[in-house]
Amino acid sequence: MSGQRVYDFAEGAREMRELLGGKGANIAEMTRLLGPDRVPAGFTITTEACVAYMEGGGTFPAGLDEEIAAALARLEAQAGKRLGDPDDPLLVSVRSGARESMPGMMDTVLNLGLNDDSVEGLASRTGNERFAWDSYRRFVQMYGNVVVGIEGRRFEDLIQAEKRELEVSLDVELDAAALRRLTEAFKSLYEFPADPTAQLHAAVAAVFGSWMGDRAVTYRRLNHIPDSWGTAVNVQQMVFGNKGETSSSGVAFSRDEVTGAPQPSGDFLPNAQGEDVVSGVRTPRDVSELGEWNPEVSEQLMGILRTLERHYGDMQDTEFTVEEGRLYMLQTRNAKRPAQAAVRFAVDAVVEGLLEPEQALLTIDAGTLETLLHPTFDPHSQYELLAEGVAASPGAAQGEVVFDAATAIAAAAEGRDVILVRSFTEADDVGGFHAARGVLTSEGGKASHAALVARGMGVPAVTGAGTLTVDEEAGEVRIAGEVVLRAGDHVAIDGSAGAITADEVPVVAPEMSTAFETVLGWADEVRRLGVRTNADTPEDARRARRFGAEGIGLCRTEHMFFGENRHEAIVAVILADSDDERREALLRLLPLQQGDFESLFEAMDGLPVTIRLLDPPLHEFLPPMREVEDRLEVARRDGSDEVAAIEHELSRVRALQEVNPMLATRGVRLGILFPAIYEMQIEAICRALATARARGVDVHAEIMVPLVDYRRELEVLEEQVERVAADNGLTRGVDYAVGTMIELPRACVRADEIGLAADFCSFGTNDLTQTTLGFSRDDIEGRILSRYIEMGVFDRSPFETLDTPGVGQLVRMGAWLARSAKAEIKLGVCGEHGGDPDSIEFFNDSGIDYVSCSPYRVPVARVAAAQAELRARA
Numbered sequence: 056m057s058g059q060r061v062y063d064f065a066e067g068a069r070e071m072r073e074l075l076g077g078k079g080a081n082i083a084e085m086t087r088l089l090g091p092d093r094v095p096a097g098f099t100i101t102t103e104a105c106v107a108y109m110e111g112g113g114t115f116p117a118g119l120d121e122e123i124a125a126a127l128a129r130l131e132a133q134a135g136k137r138l139g140d141p142d143d144p145l146l147v148s149v150r151s152g153a154r155e156s157m158p159g160m161m162d163t164v165l166n167l168g169l170n171d172d173s174v175e176g177l178a179s180r181t182g183n184e185r186f187a188w189d190s191y192r193r194f195v196q197m198y199g200n201v202v203v204g205i206e207g208r209r210f211e212d213l214i215q216a217e218k219r220e221l222e223v224s225l226d227v228e229l230d231a232a233a234l235r236r237l238t239e240a241f242k243s244l245y246e247f248p249a250d251p252t253a254q255l256h257a258a259v260a261a262v263f264g265s266w267m268g269d270r271a272v273t274y275r276r277l278n279h280i281p282d283s284w285g286t287a288v289n290v291q292q293m294v295f296g297n298k299g300e301t302s303s304s305g306v307a308f309s310r311d312e313v314t315g316a317p318q319p320s321g322d323f324l325p326n327a328q329g330e331d332v333v334s335g336v337r338t339p340r341d342v343s344e345l346g347e348w349n350p351e352v353s354e355q356l357m358g359i360l361r362t363l364e365r366h367y368g369d370m371q372d373t374e375f376t377v378e379e380g381r382l383y384m385l386q387t388r389n390a391k392r393p394a395q396a397a398v399r400f401a402v403d404a405v406v407e408g409l410l411e412p413e414q415a416l417l418t419i420d421a422g423t424l425e426t427l428l429h430p431t432f433d434p435h436s437q438y439e440l441l442a443e444g445v446a447a448s449p450g451a452a453q454g455e456v457v458f459d460a461a462t463a464i465a466a467a468a469e470g471r472d473v474i475l476v477r478s479f480t481e482a483d484d485v486g487g488f489h490a491a492r493g494v495l496t497s498e499g500g501k502a503s504h505a506a507l508v509a510r511g512m513g514v515p516a517v518t519g520a521g522t523l524t525v526d527e528e529a530g531e532v533r534i535a536g537e538v539v540l541r542a543g544d545h546v547a548i549d550g551s552a553g554a555i556t557a558d559e560v561p562v563v564a565p566e567m568s569t570a571f572e573t574v575l576g577w578a579d580e581v582r583r584l585g586v587r588t589n590a591d592t593p594e595d596a597r598r599a600r601r602f603g604a605e606g607i608g609l610c611r612t613e614h615m616f617f618g619e620n621r622h623e624a625i626v627a628v629i630l631a632d633s634d635d636e637r638r639e640a641l642l643r644l645l646p647l648q649q650g651d652f653e654s655l656f657e658a659m660d661g662l663p664v665t666i667r668l669l670d671p672p673l674h675e676f677l678p679p680m681r682e683v684e685d686r687l688e689v690a691r692r693d694g695s696d697e698v699a700a701i702e703h704e705l706s707r708v709r710a711l712q713e714v715n716p717m718l719a720t721r722g723v724r725l726g727i728l729f730p731a732i733y734e735m736q737i738e739a740i741c742r743a744l745a746t747a748r749a750r751g752v753d754v755h756a757e758i759m760v761p762l763v764d765y766r767r768e769l770e771v772l773e774e775q776v777e778r779v780a781a782d783n784g785l786t787r788g789v790d791y792a793v794g795t796m797i798e799l800p801r802a803c804v805r806a807d808e809i810g811l812a813a814d815f816c817s818f819g820t821n822d823l824t825q826t827t828l829g830f831s832r833d834d835i836e837g838r839i840l841s842r843y844i845e846m847g848v849f850d851r852s853p854f855e856t857l858d859t860p861g862v863g864q865l866v867r868m869g870a871w872l873a874r875s876a877k878a879e880i881k882l883g884v885c886g887e888h889g890g891d892p893d894s895i896e897f898f899n900d901s902g903i904d905y906v907s908c909s910p911y912r913v914p915v916a917r918v919a920a921a922q923a924e925l926r927a928r929a
């Protein structure tokens with residue numbers, strides 16, 4: 056702790072945002088840059104003081120009041136006015152300002168320092184009685200609302216009553232006498248403190264307290280901002296945009312904040328204070344009209360926007376006030392902007408010579424780039440929100456509600472657009488994902504099966520829409536017991552925003568703009584990490600390749616066992632009594648699998664294709680036991696000749712039941728216990744390789760063994776692969792490679808000996824997270840996740856962003872061990888984290904060679920990998 060808890064604006068700088076908050080640090084920087092005449096003076100109370108306030112259970116740390124008093128005295132000396140002076144009072148604003156901006160989430164108090172005496176001084180000094188009383192009534196209202204906690208509606212009711220009385224409709228039509236009456240009425244709602252020092256103390260405490268307010272807490276959860284940061288408080292001399300028609304308040308962006316086009320944008324309102332511009336009570340004017348209102352001010356503002364942009368090397372979002380023709384800048388910050396504006400700015404900034412490409416790359420929030428590839432709801436459209444869920448897979452989609460995969464497939468075959476609506480999804484719904492335009496579930500979050508599969512396929516999805524009850528049996532969706540959707544009804548979802556509506560909403564289609572291509576080109580020049588894709592179908596593979604994927608890092612073959620004849624065949628394999636029967640079923644699958652692999656090799660001609668041998672527990676392919684038992688009962692009752700067959704099926708299904716399938720016969724264990732299945736897959740890969748090659752395709756096949764713990768497991772499989780390949784005339788190291796997934800803690804710890812046996816290792820960070828943390832990846836969402844975030848155990852799901860201190864250390868150790876055993880080994884990451892910018896930064900610094908992610912994340916990963924490398928070099 057630095058000790059000093061209050062800093063004058065003149066003492067701060069841009070680098071001090073952790074201590075002074077973003078707003079405080081930027082005001083300080085702006086004061087240096089534009090000079091004290093353009094930026095009203097003031098001081099910042101540090102985030103550390105806020106943390107101490109919270110730790111002290113809501114009391115100021117010892118000495119803080121004195122530090123504030125000293126800073127206030129300096130401010131008064133500089134302003135030549137005193138807070139509460141009955142002749143010529145200083146007024147201040149008290150505003151929050153955390154390290155990251157949290158717009159509108161915390162409290163603000165304006166016009167502080169007014170009371171029954173000082174309002175008279177303000178009126179006589181300015182010769183503007185209406186202005187003085189308007190400022191006072193705003194203060195009493197804001198103080199009552201923000202500091203004392205009186206509902207805003209009660210003040211609004213009194214204002215409405217006054218307007219009715221005077222038969223006027225606008226606030227600006229209330230004269231000084233009316234405002235005076237309103238102020239009195241407001242003061243009767245609570246005990247208003249006349250002492251400005253007491254006002255200031257309480258306002259600062261209220262802003263500190265608003266850090267833990269519901270709005271702020273929710274915003275932080277959604278944006279992964281830790282509670283422990285606290286907010287700074289900025290106390291700044293008021294300047295007035297409400298002093299008449301030569302005054303105004305406004306917000307201005309240095310460029311168009313939606314498109315990124317080079318013209319500044321924003322709004323302003325003559326004769327108004329800042330809150331009027333944002334509150335929407337009066338319609339503001341476009342900042343492009345500022346020149347008509349006051350050409351000199353307009354020119355000054357445009358010049359300042361350019362200066363700020365040049366100084367910060369980024370698009371700026373500012374607030375300004377014009378007081379009787381004089382322009383003041385109240386704050387500036389890097390503009391939050393949609394991906395399209397971010398990309399446009401980056402490219403334009405380089406063309407204009409404002410930034411170098413490497414600097415421009417760093418101004419982009421890589422995580423948002425995915426939205427550029429998916430259609431979204433037209434932002435200008437109006438619709439009624441039915442419910443909200445987790446924005447699980449970006450893109451907008453609409454169609455008829457269907458409740459099961461089979462109906463989705465049938466409907467799609469007829470050319471109808473459908474949305475698959477389920478409480479949650481499972482492996483055998485996957486066919487329905489392909490057929491549907493979008494997926495909506497009432498349970499599960501960003502790492503649920505529905506979310507993962509949908510993202511992988513680029514199908515928009517909203518998951519975890521908790522207010523919905525999806526009753527698949529009844530074919531209904533209900534909210535609080537009331538039916539809101541039935542099968543066949545229209546529904547639209549926006550998986551980029553988590554929005555659900557029954558309205559028809561126009562969607563806008565994306566294009567890979569040339570600006571986006573330019574940015575990706577820069578990223579490719581810089582990045583060290585390779586970027587591959589997780590793809591199971593040739594369509595996904597082609598799409599990913601268009602987005603710049605440099606190969607397939609993970610093909611999950613289990614998805615290839617769904618679809619009519621395939622599912623039947625794999626069930627026959629599992630249920631088979633004899634080897635002959637099993638072999639026959641496998642022979643049916645062999646050409647189908649071969650075809651799958653051929654088309655993948657073709658789509659990825661010239662690039663590596665990593666095919667993972669079957670991974671999920673076998674029983675996932677079997678019908679639920681309950682269903683078989685029911686069938687048996689019916690068959691017995693009817694005396695059907697199917698009884699023996701169903702009895703046999705039931706005994707097999709029973710035999711394959713496992714208490715904890717995720718930790719049972721999965722991955723390589725499956726290969727060891729049921730070698731025939733892997734043998735068929737290996738054979739199919741070899742044949743596909745030979746056939747594709749014969750057609751001139753440049754094949755780089757990599758066979759990957761999942762869920763390995765022990766080197767011996769891998770060896771058993773390698774022997775099998777090499778034997779089958781040799782039978783097909785293929786040689787390891789020449790025609791194909793064999794590697795493994797590292798997705799269990801033991802495999803990380805023994806990565807040196809495992810690495811010795813492998814040509815490559817790919818970290819499966821989904822299972823590695825599951826097994827390291829002992830959190831089931833299918834059960835953490837919902838209850839556990841939200842509670843843990845609330846309790847501050849972590850601030851985001853470890854399945855979304857790698858738990859670097861825990862799981863990450865295992866990855867780092869594994870990479871180091873594998874590399875020390877075999878320097879040339881190739882190391883990848885193919886869990887969901889491979890597409891997450893923060894995790895990518897960690898992988899870049901951990902000796903990983905490539906990441907692999909879903910197709911739509913490929914551009915995100917390219918940019919994130921470049922940013923990681925740039926930061927590592929800095």
Ligand code: PEP
Nearest residue numbers: 798819820821822885886
């Ligand atoms: C993993 O575990 O990280 C992985 C990529 O495999 P899956 O998600 O298919 O279990």
Ligand code: MG
Nearest residue numbers: 798819821822
């Ligand atoms: Mg796995």
